[in-house]
Amino acid sequence: MSAFKLHTGDELYYEDHGSGSNTIVMVHGWTSSHDMYVKPVEILEKYMRCIIYDQRGHGLSTSNEDKMICLDTLAEDLKELIDGLQLENICLLGWSMGAMVVMQYINNYGCKGLKKIILCDMSPKVVNDEGWEYGMNKLKYIPNKNVKFDKAQVFSLYKKFVLKTDPSLNNRSCDEVNSYIKKKISSITPGVLKYLSKSMKEADNRAVISKIDVPFCYFYADPGSIFLPQLSEWYRQQAHTEYEAISFKGTHRFIREHPDEFAQEVIRQVV
Numbered sequence: 001m002s003a004f005k006l007h008t009g010d011e012l013y014y015e016d017h018g019s020g021s022n023t024i025v026m027v028h029g030w031t032s033s034h035d036m037y038v039k040p041v042e043i044l045e046k047y048m049r050c051i052i053y054d055q056r057g058h059g060l061s062t063s064n065e066d067k068m069i070c071l072d073t074l075a076e077d078l079k080e081l082i083d084g085l086q087l088e089n090i091c092l093l094g095w096s097m098g099a100m101v102v103m104q105y106i107n108n109y110g111c112k113g114l115k116k117i118i119l120c121d122m123s124p125k126v127v128n129d130e131g132w133e134y135g136m137n138k139l140k141y142i143p144n145k146n147v148k149f150d151k152a153q154v155f156s157l158y159k160k161f162v163l164k165t166d167p168s169l170n171n172r173s174c175d176e177v178n179s180y181i182k183k184k185i186s187s188i189t190p191g192v193l194k195y196l197s198k199s200m201k202e203a204d205n206r207a208v209i210s211k212i213d214v215p216f217c218y219f220y221a222d223p224g225s226i227f228l229p230q231l232s233e234w235y236r237q238q239a240h241t242e243y244e245a246i247s248f249k250g251t252h253r254f255i256r257e258h259p260d261e262f263a264q265e266v267i268r269q270v271v
Contacts, residue, residue: 004053006080008067013060014053014081018045022115022270023087025051027078029096030196031158031188033059036095039259040266047267048091053081055101057192069192070199075104088113091270095120095255097196103205106212116269117216119235121252123227124205132206134231137164157197158185164226165252209235215242217269219262224251244269 003011015034024044026037034052041050055074057063067073078101082090092114094102099122106117128135159181163169169177185193216239222229232245246265248254255262 004081004084006056006077008064010056010064010077011062012053012056012077012081014051015041016085017041017050017052018048020048022048022089022091023051024048024091024093024266024270025078025082025087027092027094027098027101028052028055028058029098030200031058031161031184031193032096032098035059036255040255040263043260043263044266047271051081051085051087055098057189057196059188063189063192069195071100071104071196071203072108072199074101074196075108078102078105079109082113089115091116091118091266093118093120093266094122096122096252097200098122100124100126100200100203100205103208104203107205107208111212111214114214116214117212118219118266118269119216120219120255121221121225121227123231124209125203127201134228134234136226155181155185157193168251206238209238210240212239213241215244217244217246219246219248219254219265221250221252221254222247224249224254226252 002014002016004014005011013034028034028036033054037052041052044050054061056077057069063069090113092102092105094100099119102117102119103124111117123134123136125132125134126136159177162181162184163177169180172180218232218235220227220229220232229247232247236243236245248258248261250257
């Protein structure tokens with residue numbers, strides 16, 4: 001309901017719901033928006049203050065497409081938002097790419113002012129290699145710096161991603177799927193998708209997990225995640241603080257599929 005102006009001049013759209021001694025800041029994923037959390041917030045706002053926002057280049061937030069946007073950029077944006085709104089006693093929750101942003105935030109700024117971390121269905125390293133099997137499905141990354149993202153390329157990239165993460169679309173006609181995808185990407189800056197896709201594929205935040213010095217929790221989808229459920233045990237082995245793993249039946253989009261169940265689990269974790 002408000003616009004937060006960054007030092008770059010870009011603006012982040014955010015909504016501030018509820019009140020109380022506990023605050024939760026929820027960070028959405030790649031090609032998503034604050035809308036991911038609207039339904040859970042209808043429950044959560046009765047128990048805590050809830051901040052949901054659109055990351056730059058997504059939803060109603062602006063972005064200068066000429067800038068190289070990466071996970072560091074989004075982590076800095078998050079820091080500015082937290083400091084600018086003078087938030088304290090925060091549970092920082094990130095889903096999908098949003099969890100990567102949370103990890104990058106911890107790497108860059110630590111856990112000061114945070115009460116709890118909740119990572120949702122995301123690996124600290126999405127690309128698999130000989131020493132890592134907990135990335136996204138069987139994703140392997142071959143960089144191509146010369147690719148220019150036009151509308152057709154953005155459409156193709158997002159279609160591949162959404163068909164992996166939302167199996168329900170497999171039951172729809174090709175025209176229905178294409179219409180859905182066009183609507184979803186209409187509010188997203190193509191250049192932002194390009195830079196963030198590259199940044200996520202190059203990121204390795206495995207060492208960050210041992211830096212978490214507040215309780216943290218991993219929410220994951222089982223059996224429909226795009227990541228192996230064994231990733232939850234890897235997090236447990238790396239944790240140097242209180243840790244809990246919670247599974248949700250469904251797909252990578254379990255927050256949309258089970259908003260009430262998700263909200264109740266967040267309440268149990270935070271309040």
